[in-house]
Amino acid sequence: MAFTEKFDYIKSILEKEYKVKIKEDDYDAFIIKQLSESNCIVKDIQSNQSHIAITGAQMEVFPYIYSKKYIEENDNKMKNYFVIKVPVNIYRNNCEKISENYIEFKDQEVLQEDMCVYPRSGGSQIQLSLKRNGDSQNFLKFRELIKPNDYLILMKKQNLLEYDGFIIEQKYITEKKYNSVVEIDRVSDKNITFVTKKNIIYERKLLSFPHQRIFFGAPGTGKSFELNRQAVENFEIDEYERVTFHPNYMYGHFVGAFKPFPRILKTANGDIKKDADGNIQETIVYEYVPGILMKQLIKALKNPNKNYLIIIEEINRANVAAVFGDIFQLLDRNIEGNSEYDIATSRELQEYLKKELTGIYNERLGKDFSRLYLPSNLYIWATMNSADQGVMPLDTAFKRRWEFEYQGVDNLNEQDFENYEFKINHSQKCNWNDYRKELNKRLSNLNIPEDKLIGPYFISKSILKKNIVELTKTIRNKLLMYLYEDVAKAFRSSLFAEGKYSTYSKLCEEFDKDALSIFRNKIEIEIKEIISEKLKNTNEGENEKEINVAEDLNK
Structure with missing residues (x-):
């Protein structure tokens, strides 16, 4: 079986009009497809339509990975679980004839680019080209050269998973029989094209989280803990960076x-x-030094199949309008997660982008990197504690571009705090979480705002896990200071018991005597005897410290 005169016809046009020479023996299959307007990519216009649909016999020329879950069970989550990325060679003479210098070939006559292949419509068609996070940038530029009713020619190399791609303009083909052509010349069934692992790409994991989010709540509600937990679960360690x-x-x-x-x-x-x-002898030179945002942005642009994250701790402790500057405009994201609008880049930033993104073309950045945007694989998550003194307010326009997630003061697993106990007097102890919740009730009755209440992690987990002596010291020094000098400064007489709060040191002394009785109405919660535990654990020695905790606290 050999190719028909249709191959010779295409060959003659390529040689005569585009000065490209091809040989029949180099190929074992080819397709000719006249593209409609919906199959074309228009430069600088964002569109969800990005693929080229292949149906019928033309599907035999391309491999794709069958997914039972997607094709038979219609599980959309499996749609792009695997995508085959095939190499396509594009030719300088062919592209230059259509638009001179649109694709940068430098000193090469042929560029090998990437095109994605994947199934759709229950397996009844395959699609070529994945505009977002798939095809190489030069292949997308190659597609931008194709105008409606032009012809795309893809010729499969003999026994190789590799194609030569050509564009023939509409004016050179007038016969309708070339609108959709496929020919296969497989000499025998021993001619095998192997698909190797280098041809298969794993699509970027799609996250269900907002691109910009702020965790906020009272002190100690676990904002940083929760943010960090989600970062570790959804990003590799080299994919997220943290700044305060x-x-x-x-x-x-x-x-x-x-x-x-x-x-x-x-x-x-x-x-x-x-x-x-x-x-x-030395001289002074100036260089562009990227900050954390630019470093992560460069990674995201270089690796569109990976997700990247910037973690900002205490976002409202800086003047965010000054810190973000013109990047503020990029926080508006479209439905795909990319910035809705671009911003112009400064001269020094342009030069830096040219150096860092050499060989990478992105139509939104522009050929000269004169524009900038945030791609859909870059996330920015932050924490905010509005109860802190001296923080900077976030203006309404800035807040509107973020999703806020509130961490409540009782948003915890009660069982995690069952064993965190501290000394309330010489011989007794109580549970930290019980104490905290009763204290919050009193603060709420004084109309103290919720964001100033005491969260379960007001005392850090590392301290909570320490022995009873260390935990008691921290509660006395940290909690009492917060109550006395900050949250209840204007309500001392209403919160603390008469005669026990004249000075901060006096309050600490009374705490050592009885931590439940320093308040106007004594806190009533379950207490335990330490001595009885000592009788059960005479060999552990830890309870020895508990008995002498009053002396230890004052060392």
Whole structure:
């Protein structure tokens, strides 16, 4: 079986009009497909339509991975679980004839690019090209050269999972019989095309979380803990970075800035240049130093099949309007998760992007990297504690671009706190969580805002897990200070018992005597005797410390 005159016809057009020579023996199959407007990619116009549908006999020319869950059971989650990425060679003469210098070939006549192949419509069709997170950028530019009613030619190499791709403009083919053509010339069933693991890509994991979210709540509600748990579960360790905002944190730290660096001067021979006294000569040069956002953004643009995350602790402790600057405009995301709008880049940032993204084309960035946006695989999550003093307010426009997730003061697993106990007097102890909840009731009765109440992790988990002596010290020093100097400063007489709060040191002394009786109405919760435990655990020694805790606390 050999190719018909249709191959010769296409071959003659390629040679005559595009100065591209091909040989029949190099191929074992080819397709000709006239593309409609819906199959074309229009430059600078965002569209959900990005594929080329292949049906019928033309499907035999391309491999795809069968998914029973998707094709037979219609499980949409399995739609792009596996995608085959096949190499397609595009030719300089073919592309230059259509649009000169649109694709940068440099000194090469042929570029090998990537095209995705995957099933759709219950397996009754396959689709070529995956615009988002799939095809190489030069292949997408190749597709942008195709105008409605032009012809796409894909020729499969003999026994190889590799194709040559050509465009023939509509004006060179006038016969309708070329609208949809497929020919296969497989000499024998021993001619096998092997699909190797390098041809298969795993699509980026799609996350169900918002791209920008802020965890907020009272002190100690586990905001950082919950954010970090979700980061570890959904991102690899090299995919997320953490930063803490503070009042002196600025745009140059977060995004990037031009900074001076000393550089040692060298001679034409590469030797270090020295003055007459033998001192090394230096000069000052300026380089663009990226901040955490720019570093993560570059990773996301280079690796569109991976997700990246920026974690911001205490986002409202800095002036966010100054820190984000023009990046604020990029926080508006479209339905795909990309920035709705682009921003113009500065000259120094353009040069940095050119250096970091060499060989990577992205139509939204522009050929000269004059524009910038946040891609759908970049996430920004933050924590915020509005109860802290001296924090910066977030304006309404900024907040509107984030999803807020409240961490309640009692949003916890009660069983996790059953064993966290501290000393309330010389011989008795109580549960930290019971104590905290009763204290919150009293604060609420004084109309203290919820974001100033005591969360279960107000005392960090590392301290809660320590022995009773260390935990008691921390509760006395940290909790009492917070109550006395901050949250209940204006309500001391209403919260604390008469004669027990004249000074902070006086309050600490009364706490050592009886931690339940320092309040106006004594806290009534379950208490346990320490001595009875000592009789059960005479060999452990830990209870020895508990008996002498009053002395230990004052050391």
